[in-house]
Amino acid sequence: MIEPALLVAARSGDGDAFRELVAPHLPALHLHCYRMLGSYHDAEEAMQEVLLRAWRHLDGFEARAPLRHWLYRIATTTSLKIIDARARRPGTVAEINYLEPYPDRLLDALPAGADPAAVAERRESVSLAFVAALQLLPATQRAAVILRDVLAWRAGEVAALLETSVAAVNSALQRARVTLRAALPEGARRPLDAEDRRVLARFVDAWHRRDVSGLAMLLRDDVELRMPPVELAFHGRDAVLGFFTTVPAGGAFEQMRLVITAANGQPAVAAFDAGPDGPQPYGVMVFELIDGAIATITGFPTVADPLLDQAFALRP
Numbered sequence: 001m002i003e004p005a006l007l008v009a010a011r012s013g014d015g016d017a018f019r020e021l022v023a024p025h026l027p028a029l030h031l032h033c034y035r036m037l038g039s040y041h042d043a044e045e046a047m048q049e050v051l052l053r054a055w056r057h058l059d060g061f062e063a064r065a066p067l068r069h070w071l072y073r074i075a076t077t078t079s080l081k082i083i084d085a086r087a088r089r090p091g092t093v094a095e096i097n098y099l100e101p102y103p104d105r106l107l108d109a110l111p112a113g114a115d116p117a118a119v120a121e122r123r124e125s126v127s128l129a130f131v132a133a134l135q136l137l138p139a140t141q142r143a144a145v146i147l148r149d150v151l152a153w154r155a156g157e158v159a160a161l162l163e164t165s166v167a168a169v170n171s172a173l174q175r176a177r178v179t180l181r182a183a184l185p186e187g188a189r190r191p192l193d194a195e196d197r198r199v200l201a202r203f204v205d206a207w208h209r210r211d212v213s214g215l216a217m218l219l220r221d222d223v224e225l226r227m228p229p230v231e232l233a234f235h236g237r238d239a240v241l242g243f244f245t246t247v248p249a250g251g252a253f254e255q256m257r258l259v260i261t262a263a264n265g266q267p268a269v270a271a272f273d274a275g276p277d278g279p280q281p282y283g284v285m286v287f288e289l290i291d292g293a294i295a296t297i298t299g300f301p302t303v304a305d306p307l308l309d310q311a312f313a314l315r316p
Contacts, residue, residue: 011058018055025068027110029075031102031126035146036079038135040100040311049078072151073161076143083139093132093183097229101286101300102126103312104262125150128264128286128298133183141176144169149177196289200260200267203287203294210254216241220293227299240297248282249273256282261312270302270312281309 009017029050033043053074061070083089090096107126124130134142140162147153147161148169159169199218206214216237225234225243234240248271249255257279258269268286272279281302288296302308 007058007061007063018058021067022051022054022071024111025071027106028068029071030106031110032072032075032146032151033079034102035126035131035134035150036076036142037082037098038096038100038131039098040102041307042082042098044307046075046078046082050075053078069157072147076147076161080139080143083142089138090135093136094226094231094233096132096135097231099128099132099135099228099298100308101128101263101268101284101298101312102131104265104268105313106311107265126264127266127288129184129288129296130180131264133180136183137176137179140164141172141179144172145176145180148173195292196267199289199292199294200269200287204258204260204269207256207258208254212241212245215244218294220290220295223294223297225297225299227301263312284308284312 003021006017006021010021026047030043030047033046033050034040037043037046050071054071057074061067086098134146137145143162144158147158148155153161155166155169159166162169203215203218205211206218219237219240221237222235223237223240225240227233234243244253245251247253255274257272257274259272261268261270261284263284263286266286266288268284270284271282273282283299283301286298286300287294288298300308302312
């Protein structure tokens with residue numbers, strides 16, 4: 001419920017009142033922009049524009065619907081403009097050169113009820129596989145499936161936001177769901193459990209001991225390693241182990257210290273290069289586990305990316 005006096009003060013130019021008015025909605029809006037854009041950086045930029053537009057057009061909010069919906073409208077149209085400005089839509093997951101992880105510490109900070117999907121179905125609604133699959137959709141299909149299937153908006157509300165008909169929204173949803181079903185891996189969408197955490201702990205332990213055989217036991221035969229923004233991918237246990245034993249720290253990968261973290265509702269580790277100047281952030285690896293084994297590893301460099309470093313609050 002909006003406090004009328006707060007809204008009146010914000011409309012009169014009171015910046016503090018405006019910040020207090022929108023603050024409860026910002027975490028969920030940021031996550032919405034991330035789902036739309038697949039990039040933490042782009043979500044940050046989008047939110048700056050969302051706040052600016054909300055401030056400038058607050059007089060246009062008629063309070064007939066919740067403020068949250070009005071802000072989601074701004075966040076969605078802002079994201080659509082960013083998507084439209086990109087050179088082209090990726091045709092495969094490997095072509096998504098802007099994909100970035102989302103820190104679980106931000107998901108955990110969501111106010112109760114702010115984004116029910118992130119609480120009740122976090123594994124599915126924010127997983128890297130789901131966010132990546134969303135990026136394969138045309139922009140309006142992406143918005144429709146997020147608003148309708150993730151945030152549970154009514155078809156009429158989605159149609160009004162996208163300035164189209166309910167029939168067009170339903171048609172877009174049907175096409176989007178087909179694409180998502182084809183792109184999402186089977187067996188990956190489930191809550192994390194104690195076994196997943198044990199697998200992650202064993203991975204970190206084997207890494208630090210340079211136990212290649214121990215690492216191999218934790219990887220599926222068909223494991224895949226991807227490293228956006230590079231379109232290069234390693235397929236299969238031998239290829240992934242070959243990368244680990246030749247590339248990180250010049251092959252002395254045990255010198256890279258790993259710290260357990262979480263991203264996109266998935267197990268993850270932050271890697272630190274134990275150099276002469278002390279441990280420095282190197283990257284984040286996000287894992288997809290299926291049946292107690294590592295199926296996918298997605299690595300994101302943070303060594304030259306202070307924004308991701310700050311987002312994860314990485315510490316050795």
